[in-house]
Amino acid sequence: MKSLIAALLVSMVAIMGFVKAEYSDKNTESKDKFRYRALSSNNPVKISWETLRDVTFKKKWYPEESVYMLYPTFGPNVNKLNGKEVLLTGYVLPIDAEANLYALSAFPFSACFFCGGAGPESVVGLKFKKTGRKFKTDERHTLRGTLKLNADNIYELNYNIEGAEIADE
Template sequence: MHLKTSFITLLSLVLFTSFISVTGFNNDIWKILLKVKYHFKDNKYIPKFEAKHKALDRKTVTISGYMYPLDEAKEHQYFMLSYYPIKVCFFCGGAGPESIIEVNTQKPIKFTSKKITLTGQLRLNPDDPDRMFFILLNARQNK
């Protein structure tokens, strides 16, 4: 009986920890994404995804960051999400391409300069140089 209880407790802990690491504490997601290695070749950034990155591919994640719209509209369904505020983003400051996520949302999201939290399916992009390393699909804003 004790062995069965211990096994159930251990299994519950493993499942709960897995759930939190993907859907809960989104700073942990950034810690993984920010560690992607890449090189610059033929005028393109080429990512090298490790097992820890591949484990997140096609998973539903919750992540916070700063919205970088690509046009001047008040609401956006396609934009970039950055770990850093605009003054130090990949495009404007000293950060790298690993700090940006390309986002496609289910519904338009009103622009804000404040940090936002999104949930969506994370996809890794190993080979299309015209897109970001990370793409968040079917994202929705968490209130």
């Protein structure tokens, strides 16, 4: 009788272990499917200014303007984000408010790329989905839109967010 009870207990433990392992595998599979859906859907990727520092610059001669300018070589982490929907928080800087031209900066106006000592990787051009809203200098916002890398058009910033809209209001 004792051996029968022991055999039943061993069988139950073995069955419970199998059921737990099967449940665990199914649970992992559903998590992986969820993770895949999250990465493959249009959920924006929250990026930081540190992420945008994955770039190096070399001086390059631009004959159309007769000037040397910094030419970017984007690193692999930034290249993966090109064309992706992102969220980025920073300070809004009016470039030409009447023309709806703004930039997002890692730093306030007094320390930004244009006025302070920051590098070109610390500003992002904003191309808004809807025009008409006027921003004050140094308003801090999180913006959502499609990140576009720019190495060749010297009349635009190296980073741009197209279809930008405020995500924190």
